[in-house]
Amino acid sequence: MTSQISRRHVLQGTAAGAAMLPVRMAFAADTVVGFIYVGSRDDYGYNQAHAVGAAALKKMPGIKVVEEEKVPETEAVEKSMESMINLDGTTLLFPTSYGYFSPHVLKTANKYPKVRFEHAGGLWTDKDPKNVGSYFGYIDEAQHVAGIVAGATSKTGKLGFVAAKPIPQLLRNVNAFMLGAKLANPNATLQVIFTGDWSMPVKEAEATNSLIDAGVDVVTCHVDGPKTVMENAARRGAMISSYHVNAAPLAPEAHLTGAEWNWEVLYPRFVKMFTSGENIPNFYRGGLKEELVKVAPYGPKVSEAARKQADDIKAKLAAGNYVIFKGPLKDNKGNVVIAAGVERPQTDPELEKMNYLLEGVIGATS
Amino acid sequence: MADVGWWVVPVAVLGGALRVSTPFLFVSLGECITERSGRINLGLEGILVMGAMCAYGTSYLTGSPWLGVLAAGAAGALLGLVHATVCGLPRVNDIAVGIALMLFGTGLAFYLGKPLIEPSAKILPAIDFGWWSDVPQVRAALQINVLFLIGVALAPMLVWALATTRWGMILRTVGESADAARAMGYSVNGVRARATMLGGFLGGIGGSFLSLYYPGSWNEGLSSGQGITAVALVIFARWNPMLCFWASLLFGGAAALGPALQSIGVNQGYYLFNAAPYILTLVIMILTCSPKRTLIGAPAELSITK
């Protein structure tokens, strides 16, 4: 960022940190922030969560938001970004899909060093351009808490997970959910079915039905648009735990809790940092403590005891003194994946390479 | 709950066959009628999606899923009319028009359906045919929707209608020889237009099943090529409505195979299982067609047979 120190414009609000950092001239005109979604903005899931964050920005004074949706992870996104930069004067970009990062965001960032690119989910290293940042939320913390609730409330002890593809970010959610469920019920099992892609409603419905046929009575998922899974599970009489977006409006009686994004807190935070000239860290991660993710309110079927247990862990996570992935942990093939005495806190890069399913999870990654 | 064994797979396949086959059934029966009149409508994919959107929207706005089904049928008939009108012009290729309609119908459905992704509409009820069993899996598999029953009744009815009624005979004549039909005084384009509209009507209803019963919500990934697969289905069912019915069941079962196998632990190669219906279609087509006896029973006026 530029190191022009000018006192012409002083920030409102806390300037404690800002006073010590190089302050760029605040923008007289609107700052234009661009959002790019890989899917539909109202998919009741991943993209919608980002759009809710973008909507929070629209309420901020001096900020203009431009959005494009259904942009595929090809050259098209490079052109979209360039179009936003050249034609709209965008200076801060949020390309929100994982697959945009390499090579598209990196290429475009090298071409436009003065524009800031904040990418959701990418793994920035210091070989990457400095005007790129990657951020993500440890939503597995929320899934962990949701797992506790699910394990405590399930009558059969069998939980189900409809998954898209076996990538590390997803497997982390599965495993965190399992560990949470085991805290409430050490004999709980979690069955995973992979549909193969991020948005396949018929396959997701079939997977949900297969899980329930196999005896599952609490269903959660990690797909781009969870609505199909949630509605089909509720129709079969199972309980649901939502993901990405709170699904309680779809089936209030069956809804237990859920893991949600909290982008509407993060994005204003980023924008304020950006407009005040403060450096946004290139690698930004956070969980419940940094308020990047949240746990949905508990539904009517969640017992007092379950709520207490979940709240207890939630508080510990928010305070930052609880480790989900600590050894000894075995995968479901019997190998030790985290040795005894080893603790992997959320920021541990080993977790970003997760490729196993823990003991108690029924399913295979390939 | 009793631990389930491998038998859960055939039950799931049966359930899938009953659930997933219904859109295939309606679309293929509709396309059967259209193709019997000598025209091929590849735009059914667009009609399917448009029907799904209209059904969901109507059900949401009026609270009645059955009105939604009717609306879907009407939308399908309208798009069928578009298809028929453009194809009725001389020198126009019906395959190309079908592809155009596919684009247009899908685009229009996505465009208009944007506000419908979030809300929940009232869906169609199901009849419990498994009341005799106290195994939950069997009961779930035998939850049959009324539309499926209508489709089941429709298939033999169509066979009868095509063979014995005057309407059926006119349809087949137009499909076998346009000149003969003209000589008898029938408007070839008029008959084809009506056949295409009827095909579109049924195709739209097939789409309504997707959004109003299973999977039971509207979003842009709802159809994964079911419309196109249904057209292929008609060909290897030899334009016979009863065979369309059995082929639809086969497809529905094949679609359910992948997740069912995963649920009992067979995890390898689930992409290839996802492609099972398409591989199945191709294999069956290879086995049953031959250059000399090709397309026996094909309406002679159908452009793909000429």
Next chain:
Amino acid sequence: MKADVRPRTHDKSKWLPLPYPSGEGKGGGLRLAGAAEYVVIPSLALVAALAAFGIFVALFGKDSAALYLYMYQGAFGTWFSWQNTLSRAAPLILTALCTALPAQLGLVIIGGEGAFLVGALAATSAALALSSAPPVVVQLAMALAGMAAGGVWIAFSGALQHYRGVNETISSLLLVYIALAVLNQLVEGPMRDPSSLNKPSTHEIGAANMIGTIPGLDVHWGLAFGIIAAVLAYILIFQTVFGFAARVAGGNVRAAKVVGLGVGRLILITCFLAGAAAGLAGMVEVAAVQGRTNANLAAGYGFTGILVSFLASHNPLAIIPVAVLLGGINASGGLLQRRLGLPDASVLVLQGMIFLSVLGSETLYGRFAIFRRGG
């Protein structure tokens, strides 16, 4: 079910409006007076579709005048827009050839997407197998592998049609879904790069092996490949004996057989070439854009290519401007979303309208005296 004893004829002149009467001698192709018809009528259809789209959009309360302005601006308004348009047009030229070439034979092949994907897979495999060779060798190998794989894929469809009577439209489409499944299975299984964590991909082909941009343009060489391929295809079809034979067979198979043209050979070669074009497009997408193979490659270039081919009446030279037009429409889509709040599906609606309009306008050929040769 009666046996079909009538002679099989392919009376395609009735429904594939090739821009020349079937069976014309050499030099057939673009005679000036006749050619004007093939430009004016589709252009009028295009204008009609754009007008209809403007009305459609106005029904939803959007400003139609602004619509046209933004469409122009986003597609052709600035140098940046032009490059956006051209880079989107590049793959379309090649995938359109996948439909245009078999169309000369009267075959309707819509499997370009499948050939594209297997071409990409083959190209990546070649690059990974030859990773220590100099870049020129690797790129050549990638191109050949891509073309071979794509060619075989579509030739299979053609073979099924000729030897087993399986309808090529449907078989080529089914092969698309199968290609997609194979791609996903390989990319997430045997070919997976373990470090491609959250986006399963193959290993990268290496920055040295990537194809760059055309000097002076921000568009990769795929555009040049496409234009060259289109010109070669035109020459093949309209200036060679092979092409003549293909067109005769496309007009009347029985006559072709009587004259002794090997129809089977024609079908296989033409389909192979068609698939090779789409396979080359797949290779270019890997080598110039993605650098590896993953599910992102299935971006619908093959399907849009079908549209381009039909709109260009399957004429390889006409494919070039039509591809640019469609590239422009897609390029302006982003601007329409941002300025007018139109959903991305509007581009699909417009494409559908243009297609329907151009198809409907085909009925106008031959009706207007000004276009008739000799007065």
